[in-house]
Amino acid sequence: MKTTYREAMREAMRDALRRDARVFLMGEDVGRYGGCFAVSLGLLEEFGSERIRDTPLSESAFVGAGIGAALGGMRPIVEIMTVNFSLLALDQIVNNAATLLHMSGGQLNVPLVIRMTTGAGRQLAAQHSHSLEGWYAHVPGLRVVAPATLEDARGMLWTAICDPDPVLIFEHGSLYNLEGDLAENAGPTDLDRAAIRRTGSDLTLISYGGTLGKAQDAANELAGRGIEAEVIDLRTLRPLDAGTILTSVSRTHRAVIVDEGWRTGSLSAEISARITEGAFYDLDAPVARVCSAEVPMPYAKHLEDAALPQVPSVVEAALGLLEAA
Amino acid sequence: MTDVAAMGLDLDRDHALHLLRELIRIRRFEERCVELYSAAAIRGFMHLYIGEEAVAVGVMQALTADDAVVATYREHGHALVRGLPATVVMAEMYGKLEGASRGRGGSMHIFDAGRRFYGGNAIVGGGLPVAAGLALADRMQGKERVTACFFGEGAVAEGEFHETMNLAALWRLPALFCCENNLYAMGTALRRSESETNLAYKAASYRMPAWAVDGMDVVAIEDAARRAVTEIRAGGGPVFLELRTYRFRAHSMYDPERYRTKEEVEAWRERDPLTLFPRYLDDAGLLAAGDVDGIEAEVKAEIDAAVAFAEAGALEPVEDLTRFVYSERPA
Numbered sequence: 001m002k003t004t005y006r007e008a009m010r011e012a013m014r015d016a017l018r019r020d021a022r023v024f025l026m027g028e029d030v031g032r033y034g035g036c037f038a039v040s041l042g043l044l045e046e047f048g049s050e051r052i053r054d055t056p057l058s059e060s061a062f063v064g065a066g067i068g069a070a071l072g073g074m075r076p077i078v079e080i081m082t083v084n085f086s087l088l089a090l091d092q093i094v095n096n097a098a099t100l101l102h103m104s105g106g107q108l109n110v111p112l113v114i115r116m117t118t119g120a121g122r123q124l125a126a127q128h129s130h131s132l133e134g135w136y137a138h139v140p141g142l143r144v145v146a147p148a149t150l151e152d153a154r155g156m157l158w159t160a161i162c163d164p165d166p167v168l169i170f171e172h173g174s175l176y177n178l179e180g181d182l183a184e185n186a187g188p189t190d191l192d193r194a195a196i197r198r199t200g201s202d203l204t205l206i207s208y209g210g211t212l213g214k215a216q217d218a219a220n221e222l223a224g225r226g227i228e229a230e231v232i233d234l235r236t237l238r239p240l241d242a243g244t245i246l247t248s249v250s251r252t253h254r255a256v257i258v259d260e261g262w263r264t265g266s267l268s269a270e271i272s273a274r275i276t277e278g279a280f281y282d283l284d285a286p287v288a289r290v291c292s293a294e295v296p297m298p299y300a301k302h303l304e305d306a307a308l309p310q311v312p313s314v315v316e317a318a319l320g321l322l323e324a325a
Numbered sequence: 326m327t328d329v330a331a332m333g334l335d336l337d338r339d340h341a342l343h344l345l346r347e348l349i350r351i352r353r354f355e356e357r358c359v360e361l362y363s364a365a366a367i368r369g370f371m372h373l374y375i376g377e378e379a380v381a382v383g384v385m386q387a388l389t390a391d392d393a394v395v396a397t398y399r400e401h402g403h404a405l406v407r408g409l410p411a412t413v414v415m416a417e418m419y420g421k422l423e424g425a426s427r428g429r430g431g432s433m434h435i436f437d438a439g440r441r442f443y444g445g446n447a448i449v450g451g452g453l454p455v456a457a458g459l460a461l462a463d464r465m466q467g468k469e470r471v472t473a474c475f476f477g478e479g480a481v482a483e484g485e486f487h488e489t490m491n492l493a494a495l496w497r498l499p500a501l502f503c504c505e506n507n508l509y510a511m512g513t514a515l516r517r518s519e520s521e522t523n524l525a526y527k528a529a530s531y532r533m534p535a536w537a538v539d540g541m542d543v544v545a546i547e548d549a550a551r552r553a554v555t556e557i558r559a560g561g562g563p564v565f566l567e568l569r570t571y572r573f574r575a576h577s578m579y580d581p582e583r584y585r586t587k588e589e590v591e592a593w594r595e596r597d598p599l600t601l602f603p604r605y606l607d608d609a610g611l612l613a614a615g616d617v618d619g620i621e622a623e624v625k626a627e628i629d630a631a632v633a634f635a636e637a638g639a640l641e642p643v644e645d646l647t648r649f650v651y652s653e654r655p656a
Binding site for chain 2: 063096104105140
């Protein structure tokens with residue numbers, strides 16, 4: 001079945017709304033407008049305004065209301081239009097959703113799903129291009145996932161809804177138009193394991209979300225030069241599936257991490273540290289990272305392109321590791 | 326003090342003594358906490374409710390066990406009136422396994438899921454959106470329950486207050502917003518931080534019924550809360566109460582109190598609910614000789630037992646440190 005990432009995500013929501021009367025969607029423009037990125041288009045007509053709730057532009061209130069509704073027996077899906085706006089709800093996400101279970105001595109779990117768009121690449125400049133999923137992945141109590149494929153766009157949501165704890169789903173804005181085939185019976189996918197999207201023996205490219213496609217393109221290009229790169233899709237950013245990473249790197253002896261976040265204090269830094277801690281003696285070269293340049297994202301296309309990880313920069317980093325050996 | 330007869334209220338002796346007992350329980354419990362804090366048995370931040378007890382006692386009379394309560398870091402009194410045993414509240418202050426939150430919360434984070442007591446929020450304004458969500462869940466599930474949310478007047482300056490007032494009124498959520506106006510956000514006087522100090526006006530601007538109540542008068546508070554809850558249960562949407570009260574002690578355990586005068590504190594102490602209410606009951610002929618002494622003795626025994634329970638409590642094993650970060654799943 002031909003579909004897109006956007007449609008797969010919509011189908012996942014439709015499925016969840018049909019399966020469980022406790023599920024509802026709320027956020028800015030999710031109803032009449034059909035979603036800023038048209039992900040929820042048509043759901044209002046099918047499920048009505050009680051379950052497809054347009055909210056005021058009050059990120060803190062509607063995210064907090066999602067937490068309260070989850071405590072009160074519902075299974076809310078809260079859509080925050082973009083990660084940039086999620087900063088206005090940071091108090092609720094970090095101080096409440098992430099802490100309540102622990103702070104209450106195990107009494108109050110928060111079965112809440114928060115979806116948001118992340119990432120750059122569409123000339124939206126500094127306030128609409130953040131990749132802050134790494135920040136959220138820093139916080140114990142949250143589960144953070146980044147579907148990068150049609151299967152995961154279709155499959156992660158239901159698993160997230162069934163999770164007793166808060167799950168943040170980061171959807172890279174450049175992925176919504178991703179097209180491809182999805183099995184008719186595609187269903188829930190796990191949130192626990194990284195996936196090896198391509199096997200290879202010469203080095204490991206570690207990516208997630210919006211950078212998976214770039215890593216795969218780089219692997220294709222490297223293959224043309226006789227270099228076989230393994231490509232890991234992290235899928236889950238917290239908890240990290242360190243086992244899959246370490247097993248791969250122990251076999252390939254080289255790793256390049258591709259992360260759209262800024263390098264300093266990033267998810268790529270964490271992964272690099274895990275590799276150093278767990279596979280140091282298997283490395284034939286230092287871990288390499290391809291991250292965003294440390295600037296607020298500029299608008300002009302040539303500058304934005306230069307600021308983001310790109311296929312040539314991934315290839316270059318990979319070649320650098322092989323030459324170092 | 327409210328003229329009960331003029332309000333048409335039927336304050337019988339049993340209920341009067343119940344209110345008095347609750348006021349005394351909170352006061353004596355917290356006075357003991359001060360001693361224990363000085364003795365280093367309790368640590369961390371500890372915010373006392375002394376002076377404000379009538380608010381929690383009065384409002385809580387209007388709630389049933391099915392309703393929900395969201396409170397702040399100054400919540401010992403709310404927890405006790407909600408029915409949490411003094412033993413588990415005290416054990417929580419001690420950081421013990423038997424505490425309400427297994428010692429993971431402390432004074433500021435007391436929770437009881439079974440009693441629908443949702444704590445214990447130490448970010449000013451942070452409980453408001455959660456309360457709206459609890460009310461939303463009730464509305465969506467067709468439950469005729471009310472969520473009472475307590476917060477200080479300092480929260481009114483937060484964006485979360487305004488966002489939540491709007492959302493609750495827009496969606497007509499069954500929530501009772503109880504603003505405990507003790508005039509100081511830590512050390513910042515209301516008049517120094519708000520352009521409009523009549524806080525009910527702010528809520529009213531969101532088109533919800535809002536009024537101010539004497540926060541030292543437990544009977545007036547109960548009456549206001551009962552009327553508000555009746556309106557909310559009837560589907561009228563949220564109601565806001567500004568409860569004008571005063572904190573007799575420091576913001577947390579100690580502060581230099583440079584922000585207010587001794588005369589001001591003394592003037593408010595004249596209106597101490599623990600003085601006003603017994604005097605009123607006496608005048609109304611509802612108090613018999615020995616009533617107060619009897620309550621004091623019972624409360625002392627309850628608190629002694631709570632301290633003994635906390636002292637005897639266990640410490641959670643350090644091996645369990647990372648439990649409850651995520652829900653425990655079947656292996």
